[in-house]
Amino acid sequence: MKARVHVRLKDGVLDPQGAAIGRALAQLGFAGVGEVRQGKLIELELAETDRARAARQLEAMCERLLANPVIETYAVSLED
Amino acid sequence: MRAGVITFPGSNCDRDAAVALAACGAAVTSIWHAETELPRLDLIVLPGGFTYGDYLRCGAIAARAPVMAEVARRAEAGVAVLGICNGFQILAEIGLLPGAMISNAGLKFVCRPVDLEVATDASPFTAGYARGQAIRLPIAHHDGNYVCSEAECRRLEDEDRVAFRYMDNPNGSTARIAGVLGAGRNVLGMMPHPERAADPRLGGTDGRILFQTLLETLG
Numbered sequence: 001m002k003a004r005v006h007v008r009l010k011d012g013v014l015d016p017q018g019a020a021i022g023r024a025l026a027q028l029g030f031a032g033v034g035e036v037r038q039g040k041l042i043e044l045e046l047a048e049t050d051r052a053r054a055a056r057q058l059e060a061m062c063e064r065l066l067a068n069p070v071i072e073t074y075a076v077s078l079e080d
Numbered sequence: 081m082r083a084g085v086i087t088f089p090g091s092n093c094d095r096d097a098a099v100a101l102a103a104c105g106a107a108v109t110s111i112w113h114a115e116t117e118l119p120r121l122d123l124i125v126l127p128g129g130f131t132y133g134d135y136l137r138c139g140a141i142a143a144r145a146p147v148m149a150e151v152a153r154r155a156e157a158g159v160a161v162l163g164i165c166n167g168f169q170i171l172a173e174i175g176l177l178p179g180a181m182i183s184n185a186g187l188k189f190v191c192r193p194v195d196l197e198v199a200t201d202a203s204p205f206t207a208g209y210a211r212g213q214a215i216r217l218p219i220a221h222h223d224g225n226y227v228c229s230e231a232e233c234r235r236l237e238d239e240d241r242v243a244f245r246y247m248d249n250p251n252g253s254t255a256r257i258a259g260v261l262g263a264g265r266n267v268l269g270m271m272p273h274p275e276r277a278a279d280p281r282l283g284g285t286d287g288r289i290l291f292q293t294l295l296e297t298l299g
Contacts, residue, residue, distance in 0.1 A: 009182075013227055016183045016252070065144060068137055068173065070180040071227055 001046045001054055002079040007067045008039035042066055050077055081106045083123040083196065086151070088113040088142045093128035093164060093275060100278035101125070102290045113145040113180040122298040123160045124151055126167030126218070128273060138181060138223045138245055139169030148174055160204055160298055161267045168259070168269030177269045178227035184221070185204055185252025193283070195247040196258055196272060200240050203255050203261050205268045208293030215286035217272035219250065219258075224271040226253035226260075236260060243268055 009015050016038045022036035044061075048054040058076045067074040083106045087094045095201075098108045118124070124153060131142035142148075148170075155161045155176050163171040171177045185189055193216050198209040209215065229238070233255055236242050244259035252269075259270030274287025 013182070014185070014225075014252070016185050016187050020187050032299070065136070065140065068140070068176075068180050070172075070229075071182060 001048060001051070002007045002045055003058055004077045004079070005042040005044065005058060005062060005066050006039060006075045006077070007042065007072050008074070009037060009071055010073050013019065013071050043071075054078055081116055081122045081295050082109070082116060082120060083107070083125060083294075084109045084111045085125045086111045086113060087127070087149055088129070088131040088145060090133060090142075091127050091129035091166070092133040093273065096261060096273075096275040096290070097125050097127045097164065100162045100275040100291050101242065101294075103278065104288065104295050106295060108292070111147065113142065113147050115147045116150060118147070118150050118154065121154070121159060123294055124154060124163065126151075126161070126163040126170050127166060128165030129273075131166055131170070132213070134223070137138065137169075137173065139166055139171075142166070143170045143173035152176060152218065155262070155264075157266050158264065158266050158274045160294065161262075161270040162205065162294075163267075164273055165219075165224075165271055167222065168271055169268045171267060176267050177260055178232045179226055179254075179257075179260065181223045181271075182225045182227055183223050184225050186250075189220075189222040190220070190224070190250045191216045192250075193277075194250055194258075194272065197245045197247060199242040199245045200261070202240055203265045203268065204294060204297035205261075205290055206243055206293065207297055208289045214247070215289075216277070216284055217274055217287050218276045218283075219272050221251070221271055224251040226251075226257045226271075228254055228257075239263070244270055244272065
C-alpha cells in the first residue's frame with residue numbers, strides 16, 4: 001500500500017525558505033502572491049494491507065521520526 | 081574526568097572536541113554511534129558536524145542512533161552531556177532540550193566568530209565565566225535559528241536556563257538564544273563551537289574556559 005506523509009511547519013513558526021520563494025516569485029513578476037510556506041512530502045510503500053493498521057503505523061512513524069512536533073504538523077494519506 | 085565523545089556518520093568536530101578536552105587534562109574515549117553500552121563517564125559530548133547529511137531535519141536521524149538511548153538514560157541520571165552545533169540539534173531532536181532549530185533567517189551558512197553573552201554562570205559548564213561576560217566563539221551552521229514556543233521561552237528565562245546569547249543574532253534565534261540548559265542543568269546544547277576557541281594558536285581561548293570548568297566541577 002502506498003502512503004503519503006505531508007509535513008508542514010506549524011502556523012506561527014517563521015519559514016525563511018518560504019519567504020525566499022515568495023520574494024523570488026515577486027521578482028519574476030508574479031503579482032498577488034501572499035505568504036508562501038514550504039513543506040515536505042514523504043512517499044512510502046508499506047507491506048501492510050489493512051488500512052487501519054497502516055494508518056496507525058504511519059502515525060507512529062510521524063511521532064517518532066518523520067515530523068518534529070515542536071515545529072511541525074503532519075497529515076497522512078493512504079492510496080486506494 | 082572521564083569524557084566520551086560520540087562519533088556519528090558525518091560528525092566532523094569529534095576530534096577537535098577530544099583534543100580540547102585532553103588538553104585540559106580529561107581522559108577521553110571515542111565512542112561509535114552504534115554502541116549500546118557506555119563505559120563509566122563523567123561527561124558525554126555530542127560533537128558538531130553534519131550527521132546523515134542533515135537529511136530529513138538536522139540531527140533527526142542521529143537522535144535515533146543506537147547509542148542515544150543510553151545517552152538519554154545517563155543524562156536523566158545526572159551525567160553531564162554537552163551538545164555542540166549538530167550535537168545541540170540532536171539533543172533537541174531527542175527531547176533532552178526544548179525547542180528546535182530551523183534554517184538561519186538569512187538563509188545563508190554563517191561561518192565566523194560571533195560575540196556572545198554568558199547568560200548564566202549556574203551550571204557545571206559555565207561556572208568558570210562571569211554572568212554577563214562577553215566572549216567570542218566561532219559559529220558554523222545553516223540551521224541554527226532556535227525556535228521555541230512563547231511559554232517554553234518564558235520558562236527558560238524564569239528558570240535561568242539560557243546559557244549563552246548572541247549579541248547580534250546572526251541566525252534569527254528566538255530571544256537571541258545560542259545555548260540552553262536542560263531542566264537538571266547537566267545537559268547543555270550550544271550552536272557556537274568552544275572547541276574551536278580552545279588554543280591561542282587557533283584564534284582564541286574563550287572556549288577553553290568551558291572545558292576547564294567541566295574539569296573543575298566534575299573532578
